[in-house]
Amino acid sequence: MAKKELRVALFLAWRSLVRGNRSSMLLNVLIISMVFTNMMFFPALMSGIGVDIKEQIVAYQTSNILIEPAKGDQYISDLDTTLAQVNGMPGVERATPHYQMGATLKFRGRLLGTTIHAIRPREEKYVSPLYTTMIAGSYLGDGDKGEAIIGELVAGSPNIPEEDEFNPSLGGVRVGDSILVEFGNGFQKEYRVKGIFRTGNFEMDNRVIVTWEDMEEVVGEPLDYAPYITVRVKPDYSETFVKNEILQYGLREKVQTTEDLLNKGIGRALASFSIIGLISMLVSLVIAIVVLFIVIMIKTLNNRRQIGILKAIGVEKSVIMHSYGLQVIILSLAGILVGFLFTGLIVVYMTYYPMVTPEFSATPYVTPLDLAFNGIILFAASVVSGYLPAWRVARENIQNVIRV
Amino acid sequence: MSSGCEHMIEIQDLRKIYQMGQVEVKALDGVSLTIDKGEFIGIMGPSGSGKSTLLHLLGLLDDPTSGSIQIEGIDVSRLTDWERTMFRLYKLGYVFQDYALVPELTVKENICLPAMLRTDREEKDYIAATRDILHKIGLWDRRDHLQSELSGGQQQRVAIARAIVNTPDILFADEPCANLDTENSRMVLDLFKQINQEMQQTIVMVSHEDWHKEYFDRIVRLKDGKMVNGGR
Numbered sequence: 001m002a003k004k005e006l007r008v009a010l011f012l013a014w015r016s017l018v019r020g021n022r023s024s025m026l027l028n029v030l031i032i033s034m035v036f037t038n039m040m041f042f043p044a045l046m047s048g049i050g051v052d053i054k055e056q057i058v059a060y061q062t063s064n065i066l067i068e069p070a071k072g073d074q075y076i077s078d079l080d081t082t083l084a085q086v087n088g089m090p091g092v093e094r095a096t097p098h099y100q101m102g103a104t105l106k107f108r109g110r111l112l113g114t115t116i117h118a119i120r121p122r123e124e125k126y127v128s129p130l131y132t133t134m135i136a137g138s139y140l141g142d143g144d145k146g147e148a149i150i151g152e153l154v155a156g157s158p159n160i161p162e163e164d165e166f167n168p169s170l171g172g173v174r175v176g177d178s179i180l181v182e183f184g185n186g187f188q189k190e191y192r193v194k195g196i197f198r199t200g201n202f203e204m205d206n207r208v209i210v211t212w213e214d215m216e217e218v219v220g221e222p223l224d225y226a227p228y229i230t231v232r233v234k235p236d237y238s239e240t241f242v243k244n245e246i247l248q249y250g251l252r253e254k255v256q257t258t259e260d261l262l263n264k265g266i267g268r269a270l271a272s273f274s275i276i277g278l279i280s281m282l283v284s285l286v287i288a289i290v291v292l293f294i295v296i297m298i299k300t301l302n303n304r305r306q307i308g309i310l311k312a313i314g315v316e317k318s319v320i321m322h323s324y325g326l327q328v329i330i331l332s333l334a335g336i337l338v339g340f341l342f343t344g345l346i347v348v349y350m351t352y353y354p355m356v357t358p359e360f361s362a363t364p365y366v367t368p369l370d371l372a373f374n375g376i377i378l379f380a381a382s383v384v385s386g387y388l389p390a391w392r393v394a395r396e397n398i399q400n401v402i403r404v
Numbered sequence: 405m406s407s408g409c410e411h412m413i414e415i416q417d418l419r420k421i422y423q424m425g426q427v428e429v430k431a432l433d434g435v436s437l438t439i440d441k442g443e444f445i446g447i448m449g450p451s452g453s454g455k456s457t458l459l460h461l462l463g464l465l466d467d468p469t470s471g472s473i474q475i476e477g478i479d480v481s482r483l484t485d486w487e488r489t490m491f492r493l494y495k496l497g498y499v500f501q502d503y504a505l506v507p508e509l510t511v512k513e514n515i516c517l518p519a520m521l522r523t524d525r526e527e528k529d530y531i532a533a534t535r536d537i538l539h540k541i542g543l544w545d546r547r548d549h550l551q552s553e554l555s556g557g558q559q560q561r562v563a564i565a566r567a568i569v570n571t572p573d574i575l576f577a578d579e580p581c582a583n584l585d586t587e588n589s590r591m592v593l594d595l596f597k598q599i600n601q602e603m604q605q606t607i608v609m610v611s612h613e614d615w616h617k618e619y620f621d622r623i624v625r626l627k628d629g630k631m632v633n634g635g636r
Contacts, residue, residue, distance in 0.1 A: 002523075004520070004521065004523065005521065007520075008517075008520050008521055011513075011520070012506070015506075015508045015509055015513070016508045018508075019507075019508040019509075019550070020508055305504070306504070306506065309500065309504040310506075311489070312463070312465055312492065312498055312500075313492065313493070313497075313498055313517070313518050313566070313567075314489055314490070314492040314493025314494070314496075314518055314521065314570075315489075315493075315517070315518070315521060316486070316489055316521070317489075319521070398465045398466070399460065399465060399466045402465065
């Protein structure tokens with residue numbers, strides 16, 4: 001189409017928008033913006049949940065790299081040597097061991113089966129932000145004996161009767177209380193609760209944590225072995241790089257990055273989130289196409305006679321078609337921009353007030369690529385759904401449309 | 405394609421048959437007619453006589469079932485859809501019964517719209533032409549008003565201005581006074597006559613008002629799709 005014709009089409013489109021029914025135009029922009037927001041919001045929330053789960057797992061369970069015993073072994077042996085090797089590698093912020101043993105907790109007549117985890121508190125600070133999540137009391141110190149920190153879900157609430165509890169707990173343990181712990185090996189010991197933590201991670205908040213020295217007492221020997229080591233990677237290094245370094249160094253243990261673990265573990269759940277998000281996006285897109293198609297179809301049908309008159313006075317049908325198409329383009333661009341704004345406001349709001357569930361706290365996760373991709377998809381859908389009815393009416397016989 | 409003839413329009417044995425279900429309706433039944441440059445022709449006749457059909461065929465808004473139409477020696481039935489559009493843009497002007505202005509455009513914008521599409525006209529040309537026409541029709545002061553702010557007579561004068569902005573070879577008017585009172589009708593007819601005389605504008609107008617005939621150079625009367633007098 002020649003520049004002159006495009007100019008006339010734009011002229012007609014713009015005049016129609018600014019001098020036509022203003023409330024109808026605003027409604028159309030609002031509909032498109034809502035569709036865009038809907039396209040963005042649900043998938044972003046799903047991504048946000050995924051990101052949150054990943055971050056929690058990295059923060060409290062596996063860190064960036066998890067080292068586990070080689071196939072056939074129960075433990076990583078010669079622990080201190082292994083830790084020294086790993087800690088000396090480029091890109092490693094800190095590697096720290098974990099030990100765990102099943103146990104039964106007893107507190108004021110309540111019994112609770114759980115796993116007791118042993119950590120080296122000072123080293124753990126480099127690997128996990130657990131120490132920042134204390135909601136009562138304080139974090140463990142190296143060498144603490146007879147003291148434990150417990151998750152909020154283990155502590156429970158004194159206001160909820162045992163039979164009403166969704167998640168079994170000790171029914172309201174407070175800092176300073178004593179808990180009797182019966183370990184899986186038969187060892188019994190009373191621990192004073194030094195602190196209670198809340199991470200927001202279901203599994204973590206169900207843990208009881210003691211010091212490495214305490215666990216050595218339970219096991220009855222020095223713990224120069226561990227079921228797993230977590231490794232924090234320095235910010236400028238990639239997990240894969242550090243993993244490869246560790247493997248190249250000749251460590252025979254099983255070394256996995258977070259990505260490796262997520263792909264195996266919750267990878268399918270995250271993939272399901274992505275599929276749900278994609279379906280939601282497609283449904284929104286179909287709504288957008290149908291709404292815009294109807295809006296432009298009604299507009300062109302109402303203007304059939306005028307379209308016929310324009311053709312009669314020598315306006316080319318391509319000019320007429322583009323004048324309606326350009327109206328849709330302008331409406332959809334305005335709608336997408338308003339949608340950007342709505343989405344941004346929702347993201348900002350939910351960053352401060354996330355959607356909290358027992359499993360995770362979700363904030364929509366939106367990247368510029370998501371915004372651009374959804375914007376382009378909606379724009380393309382708008383153009384097609386707007387041009388189609390305009391094209392149909394513009395090519396009708398003048399006599400047919402002029403007699404309306 | 406030009407035959408060098410002096411007639412502006414020459415039609416031969418023009419027929420238009422509409423199929424209404426099982427019934428054939430002969431809207432035009434063998435009309436032959438010539439119209440010369442500068443003539444102001446009135447097409448008159450009772451309702452259903454084929455006046456508007458003839459006008460639409462002459463104005464390339466519809467296709468005849470049979471017969472030929474030559475305008476300035478060009479057999480317009482051979483033109484493609486795009487050529488017909490261009491023919492209408494460059495050579496023909498239309499005034500419709502219900503004015504048919506674009507409601508979102510001002511008086512000035514409605515008038516210059518057809519001229520904006522012509523490749524042989526610069527912006528300054530059609531702005532000047534629009535200004536001159538607005539003065540001619542006495543609506544310069546209303547140039548920035550929308551259709552909804554004009555009376556019926558004013559709207560029809562704008563429609564006439566739009567039709568002549570491209571200085572067409574032929575101006576077609578389909579009952580342009582049908583929605584107007586006598587005073588406004590006379591104003592519009594006076595304007596047509598003025599254009600016809602001052603610009604040697606060929607005008608073909610459909611009318612059913614008997615008193616309009618005083619404005620026409622020649623009257624073509626139709627009845628039941630046939631021409632009963634006025635043909636040449």
